[in-house]
Amino acid sequence: MTVDSKTYGLDTLRDAAKKAMCSQADIARFIVDGRLQCVATLKGNRDYGSILVDESEVRTLLYGVDATTLSLPDFAERGGFGRQAAQALVKYGHVESVSVVCSGHRTARISLSAATAFEERYVSLGKLSRERGEHFKTVWKALKEQGVRPAFDPVEVFARFYRRSDLQA
Structure with a gap:
């Protein structure tokens, strides 16, 4: 399949390998063996970087599907x-x-x-702002004014999480 531009859900081998936490050689092996269903190339390009794959499909092949x-x-x-x-x-x-x-x-x-x-105990600032339909800075400011503190150090966990029990309805 040839595509005009990089589309949602498709990644270059380099990006897919990084996201799936595997080597590019693993993905190339899946392509050569015919195990990947979704393989595309960028129109007009013929180099290695123009090969696109579905990263979620790569993860499934690597780690299997576990419903639990x-x-x-x-x-x-x-x-x-x-x-x-x-x-x-x-x-x-x-x-x-x-x-x-x-x-x-x-x-x-x-x-x-x-x-x-x-998820029942904690909520991220991003998800909370989407649930409330407000910009995250507005939600963050309101929580700060109410004295609600993050459940974990935001620097340590790279995001702001709040205890749902600390939030006012």
Whole structure:
């Protein structure tokens, strides 16, 4: 498939490898073996950087599909915060995870029950602002004026999380 420009959901091999936490060679192997369903190239380009793949499909091939757990990127997407924040939440023990080895790669997985428990107890500033339909700075200022403090050090976890119990309706 040839596309005019980089489209949503498709990444270069370099970006997909970074996001999926694997090597570009792993992805190239999937392409050569015909295991990736979605492979595209940028129109007019013929170099290595013009190859586009679906990063979520790469992750599925690498780590498999487990209906009872979430990958860190999936947890971050579900919670409305960045991958770096998800990694920090696991690193500092704010959310429980299990370490799984699949296809020779060690990765952290979060059980659905742990993700749900975290979401019931905490909310990110970004998700809270989307829920309220207000700009995040407006929500942040209002919380600050009410004396509501973040549940975790924002510098440590790369995002602002608040206890839902501390928020006024």
